[in-house]
Amino acid sequence: MSDPIDPTTLWIVIIGMAVGSFALRFVFIGLVGSRAMPGWLLRHLRYTAVAILPALVTPLVIWPAVTQGQPDTARLAAAAATLAVGFLTRNVIAAIFAGAGTLYALLYLLG
Structure with a gap:
């Protein structure tokens, strides 16, 4: 049986993942959302x-x-x-x- 994870480490990981997830979405929605994207980028995004x-x-x-x-x-x-x-x-x-x-x-x- 493995040792339980330290609660401090767990919360640091959860908060870090939340900040990273928000930052990734904000780049596309907040910074680029109001601008028209180039055609080549839209073509590539279709394959995501x-x-x-x-x-x-x-x-x-x-x-x-x-x-x-x-x-x-x-x-x-x-x-x-x-x-x-x-x-x-x-x-x-x-x-x-x-x-x-x-x-x-x-x-x-x-x-």
Whole structure:
């Protein structure tokens, strides 16, 4: 069992993250919000969600904590189904439901 974290350290980390999060948002909303952004920047910002979502999900597929970091068939198949449905339909919601349905069906069937 690990030692509990020092409350002072915990609050320093929480406050530091809050200040950093506020500063990052303020730069875009407070300082740049009233100005028109260049076209090249707007083009790149369109890909933010496309880049962030796979970055969040990939570690959960390749190194799932449930299996102690070992890839498993259900998660890999769900990722493949999500990718295939998303590519074929260009519909994010359909891709998410296809992946979730595949994951839960295979977890149920494989135990």
